[in-house]
Amino acid sequence: MEEKMRINKYLASCNVASRRKCEEIISSGKVTLNGKVVKELATMVDVKKDKVTVFGKPVELDNSKVYYMLNKPAGVISASKSKYGEETVVDIIGKKEHRLFPVGRLDKDTTGLIILTNDGDFAYKLTHPKYEKEKTYEALVKGHIDSKGLERLKKGVVIDGKKTSKAKVRLIKMAGNNSLIEITIIEGRKRQVKKMCERVGHKVLKLKRTMENGLGLGDLQEGEYRKLTKNEVNRLLR
Structure with missing residues (x-):
């Protein structure tokens, strides 16, 4: 584990959200470092000493990462929560031991493969254009x-x-x-x-x-999901 990391990566590693979403939260002034509001994305966090809050709540690193593959049905939205009571991809998987969020998105009427995780850094590497997945x-x-x-x-x-x-x-x-x-x-x-x-x-x-990125649905039917293996996670990051 790195002793120091940029605050956006730190928040993603704390399962706050994907790294890009964390950047939005930081820029909006909702993050404090040792009691002071920070908006600079390059701010460094000492993971052993510094105290960080998001929306007033303390966050800390969670080193246990999980990864799910879901075959999304039509009519389900690619989000953790819905403002309008719509069913989400997270609802399908249900409450697990970790707070999950989808990696990227599929339109409501689009079906198929979507990854859910609590690993913000992984999500960033799968969705940022520079990685060309x-x-x-x-x-x-x-x-x-x-x-x-x-x-x-x-x-x-x-x-x-x-x-x-x-x-x-x-x-x-x-x-x-x-x-x-x-x-x-x-x-x-x-x-x-x-x-x-x-x-x-x-x-x-x-x-x-x-x-x-080369990983297919296999025999996973619409509405079904499963955990990814370590080899599959590595394949996605390749």
Whole structure:
């Protein structure tokens, strides 16, 4: 264990939230270090001596980390809590020995693989763009997508004023009047796959995440979950 670490990493290691969310909490002035409010993300914490509070409550390191894989059903939101009483991915797993939060997010109507953990540093490494972790989806799109459309997706298209990175794309099959495609991206922009497909003229009818950085759902059915093995956690971080 490091004796000193940046306060954002420290809070994430205390299971407050993902590192990015912790940065927001720090910047909003909700964190104190030895009784003084800190907003500077580069502030260093002596993990053995310093006293840190978040929203007025003391926090401390929890060295026991857990990791779950869930096959998210449609209609469930990717959050720890809901303001409007909606079912969350954390609700499905239920109260465990640790306070869990989802790594990244899937839209409410999107199904498939999502990771939940209490390890903020792990979540940061899976979601920050600089680590370029692959996420694979199966998308049922309206109409028959042709080779030109597939090629455009592979090369990247402009959404929200910015071109997407190159993607891996293949046609799985034609499904009646629609097409089932597999698409692998390394970014995690909001509604990215849906917007990419719409950009080439094909609305997404159904979307499922099937794999993250080489780790797939296997035989996990919708609504089911399991703990990840140490080897699987290492694979995700590779």
